[in-house]
Amino acid sequence: MNLDSAIERTLAYHQRTKHHLHQYARSPGFLDWATQPNPFRTYAGAPHIELELLADRVASSYGDLFQLGVIPPQSIGVETIGILFELSLGLSAWKQYEGSRWALRCNPSSGNLHPTEGYLIVPEMPSLTGGVYHYVSRDHSLEHRCLLNQVAHADLPGPLSPNGFLVGLSSIHWREAWKYGERAFRYCQHDVGHAIASVRFASAALGWSARLLDAPGDSEVATLLGLDRDADFADGTAADREHPDVLLLVSNAAPSSLPLYLALRPLSSGTWEGGANPLSPQHVDWPVIDEVAKATWKPETAPMETFRPAALPPLIPSSQVATATLIRQRRSCLALDGKTSISADTFYRMLDSLLPRPGVPPWDVLPWAPRLHLGLFVHRVHGLTPGLYLLERDAAVHERIRPALRNVFLWKRPPGCPEHLRLWCLAESDLRDVSRTVSCSQEIASDGAFSFGMLAEFGNTIRHGGPWWYRRLFWEAGVLGQMLYLEAEAAGLRSTGIGCYFDDVFHDLLGIRTDGFQSLYHFTVGRPVEDTRLTTLGPYSHLKQKKSIPAGP
Numbered sequence: 001m002n003l004d005s006a007i008e009r010t011l012a013y014h015q016r017t018k019h020h021l022h023q024y025a026r027s028p029g030f031l032d033w034a035t036q037p038n039p040f041r042t043y044a045g046a047p048h049i050e051l052e053l054l055a056d057r058v059a060s061s062y063g064d065l066f067q068l069g070v071i072p073p074q075s076i077g078v079e080t081i082g083i084l085f086e087l088s089l090g091l092s093a094w095k096q097y098e099g100s101r102w103a104l105r106c107n108p109s110s111g112n113l114h115p116t117e118g119y120l121i122v123p124e125m126p127s128l129t130g131g132v133y134h135y136v137s138r139d140h141s142l143e144h145r146c147l148l149n150q151v152a153h154a155d156l157p158g159p160l161s162p163n164g165f166l167v168g169l170s171s172i173h174w175r176e177a178w179k180y181g182e183r184a185f186r187y188c189q190h191d192v193g194h195a196i197a198s199v200r201f202a203s204a205a206l207g208w209s210a211r212l213l214d215a216p217g218d219s220e221v222a223t224l225l226g227l228d229r230d231a232d233f234a235d236g237t238a239a240d241r242e243h244p245d246v247l248l249l250v251s252n253a254a255p256s257s258l259p260l261y262l263a264l265r266p267l268s269s270g271t272w273e274g275g276a277n278p279l280s281p282q283h284v285d286w287p288v289i290d291e292v293a294k295a296t297w298k299p300e301t302a303p304m305e306t307f308r309p310a311a312l313p314p315l316i317p318s319s320q321v322a323t324a325t326l327i328r329q330r331r332s333c334l335a336l337d338g339k340t341s342i343s344a345d346t347f348y349r350m351l352d353s354l355l356p357r358p359g360v361p362p363w364d365v366l367p368w369a370p371r372l373h374l375g376l377f378v379h380r381v382h383g384l385t386p387g388l389y390l391l392e393r394d395a396a397v398h399e400r401i402r403p404a405l406r407n408v409f410l411w412k413r414p415p416g417c418p419e420h421l422r423l424w425c426l427a428e429s430d431l432r433d434v435s436r437t438v439s440c441s442q443e444i445a446s447d448g449a450f451s452f453g454m455l456a457e458f459g460n461t462i463r464h465g466g467p468w469w470y471r472r473l474f475w476e477a478g479v480l481g482q483m484l485y486l487e488a489e490a491a492g493l494r495s496t497g498i499g500c501y502f503d504d505v506f507h508d509l510l511g512i513r514t515d516g517f518q519s520l521y522h523f524t525v526g527r528p529v530e531d532t533r534l535t536t537l538g539p540y541s542h543l544k545q546k547k548s549i550p551a552g553p
């Protein structure tokens with residue numbers, strides 16, 4: 001496929017998978033429980049390493065994450081790597097209702113279907129044999145997929161040793177397509193974004209840096225993670241193959257010393273172990289997902305010049321709750337109370353956390369400048385008139401976004417808004433009904449303090465940057481979502497990512513007529529109403545032999 005047709009197909013996929021008021025994107029329309037994919041991938045036959053549950057030993061508080069140099073870097077070893085996975089992709093609880101039980105994880109996922117798989121690539125270290133590992137969140141264990149011999153060890157990128165390691169992420173599209181059909185590819189990308197931010201927050205809790213490596217191509221990532229090993233995906237696993245997504249370099253060196261580029265060579269001389277488990281007895285094909293996956297397949301590219309954000313006033317210190325507690329208590333709200341107002345300071349602090357600051361997580365993990373901005377429905381914020389607002393996460397977007405929106409908008413600065421926060425009131429009105437309608441009539445969008453759609457600089461980014469930017473824009477949306485999930489918890493509130501929204505209804509409201517800007521994800525924040533019918537169990541309560549190990553005296 002040449003570049004022009006890849007771009008065309010990518011844009012066509014986006015258009016085709018929009019939900020419209022009277023027509024949703026194509027999906028099965030019902031849940032076929034007989035083919036529900038297993039949410040846990042395993043590689044039978046690969047040697048196992050059981051990790052301990054040590055996250056309660058993490059001393060940092062949530063507020064510490066955003067203050068430079070406050071958390072001393074921990075040494076890298078099997079225990080701290082275990083904590084990184086426990087607090088990023090690990091289980092956070094089990095929920096139980098009548099005869100059903102389901103696991104929740106630190107990273108959220110559309111429909112709780114969890115298409116994202118996590119990998120570790122480490123050099124030899126005293127507490128851990130070098131190689132490629134697959135993380136099994138259900139068991140909090142690592143499967144040793146590739147054992148390095150000496151030749152393969154020499155193939156590991158130099159900067160990994162002794163200060164760093166790689167975390168790899170991949171997606172099983174079928175897990176989301178089983179329920180959501182054609183729109184599922186979007187949700188898989190959101191989930192990758194949430195996982196990227198989850199890894200960034202967990203690494204920050206250990207005093208570590210992390211950075212997305214933008215140069216490697218998907219083929220290289222697949223080879224490095226062993227995803228292209230056909231022999232390991234035999235016996236009915238063809239449709240639940242993993243699509244390579246991203247490599248994150250994690251290091252206990254300072255963020256400024258992380259290399260822009262790592263020479264990656266396939267670990268072909270290592271010994272690979274284990275075969276993937278089939279996830280469903282049968283599959284339904286969604287050819288447009290395969291097509292868009294192909295169209296957005298990333299080639300190897302030159303490393304991009306890292307975006308250096310301007311210095312901003314430091315974030316106002318927030319919750320002193322232990323990071324591990326806050327990360328594991330993160331939940332999506334199922335209902336909001338429809339009455340609680342939040343203070344303007346809380347609102348501004350939440351929005352402020354979405355602006356990149358040098359060396360501050362999660363934004364320092366992405367090497368590019370912000371390409372997503374928020375179109376907000378403010379419902380209940382003390383001192384702010386309810387209405388439609390816009391947050392520009394980058395000053396440069398103003399001259400592009402203003403002409404793209406309705407020319408009747410007010411462009412008024414809200415009272416008391418910090419100067420560096422580019423928040424504009426566009427229209428004053430009670431938009432509760434509108435916001436609910438836009439988000440597929442979900443009441444969580446109108447019953448909170450505020451909700452919003454994330455407006456990406458869309459068409460030009462994909463036409464000029466390459467079709468793989470389609471995935472990256474969704475990743476940025478997922479990072480935004482993860483940041484706000486934690487911010488909401490820290491403020492004693494709760495939030496939910498909203499993948500179901502009527503794309504063009506939102507665009508029409510704003511006056512958007514071209515693909516210059518497109519909404520890629522919606523979100524809501526407010527005071528939750530708990531569902532008391534559900535019972536909550538500990539994240540690893542199903543494993544009798546695994547107990548959380550608290551900090552020593």
Ligand SMILES: Cc1cc2nc3c(=O)[nH]c(=O)nc-3n(C[C@H](O)[C@H](O)[C@H](O)COP(=O)(O)O)c2cc1C
Pocket residue numbers: 104105107108109110111112187190191194330331332333334442444496497498499500
């Ligand atoms: C990309 C994405 C889209 C989502 N869309 C919706 C949605 O439209 N409506 C909703 O109620 N929840 C939505 N959720 C919330 C998920 O259902 C929730 O994350 C999942 O059930 C796991 O629960 P947890 O977040 O409490 O761990 C979405 C989550 C993500 C990550």
